[in-house]
Amino acid sequence: MSDKSNQGVALITGASTGIGAVYADRLAKRGHDLILVARDEARMNALAERLRAEAGVKVEVIKADLTDKADLVKIEQRLATDTAITALVNNAGVAGANDFVATDPEAFEKMIQLNVTAVTRLASAAARNFVPRDTGVIVNLASVVGLMPELGMPVYGATKAFVLYLTQGLRVQFANSAVRLQAVLPGATRTEIWERSGSDIEAMDPNMVMDVDDMVDAALAGFDRGELVTIPSLPDAADWDNALAAKAKLYPNLSRSQPAARFKA
Numbered sequence: 596m597s598d599k600s601n602q603g604v605a606l607i608t609g610a611s612t613g614i615g616a617v618y619a620d621r622l623a624k625r626g627h628d629l630i631l632v633a634r635d636e637a638r639m640n641a642l643a644e645r646l647r648a649e650a651g652v653k654v655e656v657i658k659a660d661l662t663d664k665a666d667l668v669k670i671e672q673r674l675a676t677d678t679a680i681t682a683l684v685n686n687a688g689v690a691g692a693n694d695f696v697a698t699d700p701e702a703f704e705k706m707i708q709l710n711v712t713a714v715t716r717l718a719s720a721a722a723r724n725f726v727p728r729d730t731g732v733i734v735n736l737a738s739v740v741g742l743m744p745e746l747g748m749p750v751y752g753a754t755k756a757f758v759l760y761l762t763q764g765l766r767v768q769f770a771n772s773a774v775r776l777q778a779v780l781p782g783a784t785r786t787e788i789w790e791r792s793g794s795d796i797e798a799m800d801p802n803m804v805m806d807v808d809d810m811v812d813a814a815l816a817g818f819d820r821g822e823l824v825t826i827p828s829l830p831d832a833a834d835w836d837n838a839l840a841a842k843a844k845l846y847p848n849l850s851r852s853q854p855a856a857r858f859k860a
């Protein structure tokens with residue numbers, strides 16, 4: 596995904612609009628051929644046509660609903676076997692369903708299918724392709740909501756915490772591999788996800804809302820710097836390192852033979 600030509604093929608999920616469509620634009624301009632995956636074929640075809648003309652890259656469009664098992668398996672098979680693919684941008688996701696009592700559990704299941712199951716299975720397929728060849732990039736779109744249960748978005752936030760944890764855990768497993776991983780944690784970003792999930796982004800403090808182009812450019816700058824976790828709005832990367840260090844202080848005491856003295860009568 597660096598700034599050179601002949602970068603191989605990037606497969607981007609959720610590429611019909613929003614963050615995925617901007618990744619498509621930027622990766623085409625970095626010399627990647629593309630496979631665009633989402634449900635809205637017409638929108639992807641229009642984007643593909645523009646990128647072929649502007650960037651001179653090959654763009655394939657695959658219509659797939661990643662909550663549909665047959666469609667998901669089709670994308671997985673391609674990811675696992677096509678050695679021209681050098682990058683996966685695991686981006687498709689839905690938000691909303693915040694009221695835990697009022698929401699139909701089917702909506703939770705659908706969200707988990709897309710935000711967790713599809714992300715995991717596609718990362719797994721990409722890893723089977725990349726790890727044996729010691730090359731490739733997996734970018735997973737998480738969210739700052741995954742760090743902040745206080746926002747009161749328990750299921751969406753949990754799916755995004757999962758994506759962060761998955762990425763960090765894979766980094767441990769692939770420690771001796773050249774396969775690159777990145778979790779991107781956007782804050783509020785101006786895309787259709789808000790309207791789709793029944794929220795009004797215009798009601799938010801504009802100082803908290805990032806333009807989607809700026810968000811993706813910052814995520815790519817973080818990638819270029821070698822970051823495992825990129826929070827595009829965070830001014831001081833040391834704040835993230837300090838948060839990790841504070842958590843690491845717990846580790847020596849998280850599994851011991853005896854309950855802590857404070858629990859004894």
Ligand SMILES: NC(=O)c1ccc[n+]([C@@H]2O[C@H](COP(=O)([O-])OP(=O)(O)OC[C@H]3O[C@@H](n4cnc5c(N)ncnc54)[C@H](OP(=O)(O)O)[C@@H]3O)[C@@H](O)[C@H]2O)c1
Nearest residue numbers: 609611612613614633634635660661688738784786787788
């Ligand atoms: N925007 C934000 O504020 C924000 C903040 C933090 C994290 N994120 C994360 O960033 C990612 C992209 O979000 P976005 O803001 O770009 O959202 P978006 O504008 O709503 O776009 C979502 C993309 O996912 C695709 N998609 C949705 N359901 C799908 C399905 N069942 N199968 C295949 N594709 C599906 C959509 O295309 P089709 O409808 O054509 O299928 C669309 O291309 C998500 O994972 C989101 O959680 C967004």
